[in-house]
């Protein structure tokens with residue numbers, strides 16, 4: 001169905017009337033950024049407290065620059081917040097950006113919020129509006145939403161578009177305003193025209209706009225996230241092999257990543273992927289594949305590998321502690337699943353802390369931005385006000401999240417407050433030389449542990465290591481031994 005012209009404020013200026021349903025991470029960032037590029041946006045949410053906070057100028061999430069961007073666009077009259085259902089007469093597009101968490105039974109995406117939003121939207125839809133699904137949804141969801149809207153509003157011929165979002169928490173605004181690409185799944189010319197107009201200020205600056213059919217767009221989002229998750233699991237398994245061989249995964253990753261076919265991104269070995277997207281999206285993709293009798297063995301492997309990695313974090317800490325965490329105090333620096341956000345959803349820190357507590361350790365924690373969110377998820381830990389208070393009296397420090405501020409840690413001061421100088425850098429984030437010079441034994445990921453520098457000899461002290469290179473099962477070591485042959 002082709003449509004008449006849209007509601008422009010002034011000819012030549014991008015100004016669509018947009019309603020964003022769901023004012024969470026994606027909805028809020030998308031809404032603020034779309035207002036920033038000139039559209040008139042109302043963000044709505046069923047969470048009344050969230051809307052009240054936003055109206056009072058408080059962002060419910062931490063994302064650098066977001067609160068200021070919201071304030072600027074509210075003041076300019078381009079951005080407002082409302083409860084839901086709200087009046088959306090004459091909206092050119094309704095963007096659905098509600099959550100799609102994994103279902104407990106089969107791992108598939110729970111679409112109830114998307115379908116609820118569509119049901120609530122239906123009575124309000126004007127003849128010109130298009131419905132854009134920004135939430136990450138399994139292929140075919142656009143068809144379901146279209147059927148639902150058509151059944152609620154037989155008087156309309158609704159246009160439902162897939163426009164998956166690729167922003168990353170921690171750099172969400174920059175990602176939205178300068179995306180690598182904008183993916184739009186849409187089968188009608190009128191829908192494509194609205195989307196071209198919506199993103200015109202970004203495409204004018206060079207952002208590629210990729211039109212495709214709706215199911216393909218829905219799948220593209222999952223394929224991208226599954227590939228990134230696979231890259232992470234791949235390098236983490238290489239890290240395990242490096243530990244067994246006495247090699248250094250950071251150098252392996254550098255040597256691999258400089259090959260442009262591979263690229264450097266997502267080749268940082270660490271505690272495994274977490275957050276609100278990769279675990280749930282890999283799980284939903286696998287469930288979709290199963291439902292269509294397809295096997296995605298690579299993604300299955302990445303997902304299993306990640307689960308095993310996180311289950312194995314406790315073993316890393318125990319081995320650095322000499323085998324047992326019982327009765328020990330462990331300081332955890334960084335709780336959020338990545339730096340730059342306060343998001344604690346599926347953060348690997350929670351799994352490690354639970355396991356430490358189960359093993360009888362006392363846990364002290366500090367995070368620059370995630371403490372409020374963490375309080376709701378962690379029970380029985382000591383929340384501390386800075387890294388030094390956190391490390392006070394600890395038998396080991398674990399760096400979980402590589403916040404930039406940890407680069408500036410005063411390592412001598414840290415070494416002065418711990419009970420035992422053991423540093424477990426699960427992100428290989430700190431300068432290893434500086435850590436050992438401060439007197440710590442350093443356990444990184446995928447690289448040999450390093451003893452503190454012995455002041456007398458100015459050489460590292462030896463470290464007991466669970467996987468020393470050249471152990472007797474190592475064929476190379478057998479071949480070289482005097483007894484062989």
Ligand code: NAD
Pocket residue numbers: 021022023024025026027044045046047050084097098099100113114116117120134135136137165166167168169276277
């Ligand atoms: P979120 O939980 O931060 O926000 C969802 C919001 O929707 C909440 O504020 C909730 O109250 C609201 N909501 C729920 N049901 C509603 C309804 N019927 N009507 C109106 N509001 C409703 O979720 P998020 O992280 O923004 O993710 C949203 C979607 O975007 C998910 O599908 C996610 O996979 C996808 N996504 C997320 C990211 C990310 O980094 N967080 C990145 C890309 C894509």
